[in-house]
Amino acid sequence: MTDDDKIAIFRRMAQAWQDQDFRTCADLFAPDGVLHSVMLDPVVGREAIYDRISKLAAPNKKVTLHIHRIGVIGDALFTERTDEIVIDGRSGESPVVGVLTFEGGKIKLWREYYDRAQLMRAAGHAS
Template sequence: MNDEERLAVARDMVEAWNTLDWERVVGLFAPDGVLHSVMQEPLTGREAIRNRLTVLTDGLERLSLQIRAMGVIGGRVFMERLDVFDVRGSHGEVPVVGVLTIRDGLVTEWLEYYDRATLLRGMGLAQDFAA
């Protein structure tokens, strides 16, 4: 894949999140793809990712992944963004950096870097749902 193709897959993934199309999100991962919020254990495989999305999106009313900068370095897509969301009456905004490895049109690894406490506060949670 060339860099433009990688960026197109990343943009498609962002659009799937923004439209709350969870099956499309899962389908953009390779069958053995990894989603790793680095402060937690990585999720490997589409079923594990689907299960986490079920928990993560419970009560989600709105989500907007707002891209601030995106580019390819060393064959990986780096994405700086602001995630803005409303969930169960709470409003949150979390700065995030994502690093995606994309092969054959699918995400094989997605690393997420953000402050977990900021995410939980924005979700109106007093404790971590994934501990």
């Protein structure tokens, strides 16, 4: 898998996330892939990942992943981005760093580093 392939998969993921196409997001993971928002327990397995992220779908909600930097170091893809969350017309932002590894053309592990309290405020929840 080339570095460009890894970047293309992440960009596809970011677009599917924004489109609330969580089936596509989950299908980009290996069957035993792991999604680990480091402030929460890891979610293991493509279907468990789909179950978790599909709960984010809502007609009044949109999440846009604004990618500032993306690159590959060794076998890992790194992204620095700001996630913009709009719920009922109210917008909030949260800075995030993601680190992904791949296996067989799929995401094997996606770790997300962010300040959970800031993310919750961005989503309109009091801290």
